[in-house]
Amino acid sequence: xxxxxxxxxxxxxxxxxxxxxxxxxxxxxxxxxxxxxxxxxxxxxxxxxxxxxxxxxxxxxxxxxxxxxxxxxxxxxxxxxxxxxxxxxxxxxxxxxxxxxxx
Numbered sequence: 446x447x448x449x450x451x452x453x454x455x456x457x458x459x460x461x462x463x464x465x466x467x468x469x470x471x472x473x474x475x476x477x478x479x480x481x482x483x484x485x486x487x488x489x490x491x492x493x494x495x496x497x498x499x500x501x502x503x504x505x506x507x508x509x510x511x512x513x514x515x516x517x518x519x520x521x522x523x524x525x526x527x528x529x530x531x532x533x534x535x536x537x538x539x540x541x542x543x544x545x546x547x548x
Contacts, residue, residue, distance in 0.1 A: 460499070467497045520544060 486508050494501040523544050528535060535543075 464499050467500045471497060471500055 487505060490501045490504040490508070528540065
């Protein structure tokens with residue numbers, strides 16, 4: 446019988462060791478002064494995705510921001526069209542239901 450827990454723990458330990466190694470490489474990077482302030486953070490990590498793949502994936506997940514605020518704008522627009530003089534007494538629960546149904 447295969448012990449999957451043992452295999453998982455070995456895999457997890459290898460990943461942890463790889464991550465620790467990558468952190469050491471990152472800490473040893475020699476960047477010119479003001480390098481990071483002049484460079485886009487996501488581009489910095491993309492350029493190092495070959496040498497620091499785990500940290501690069503983590504950084505991209507953390508620093509990624511939606512490029513557009515269209516969803517927020519659409520929601521505010523729908524709320525503005527829904528709440529008017531005739532519907533000024535609509536409950537917040539009903540308003541949420543209407544807006545969520547529309548999107």
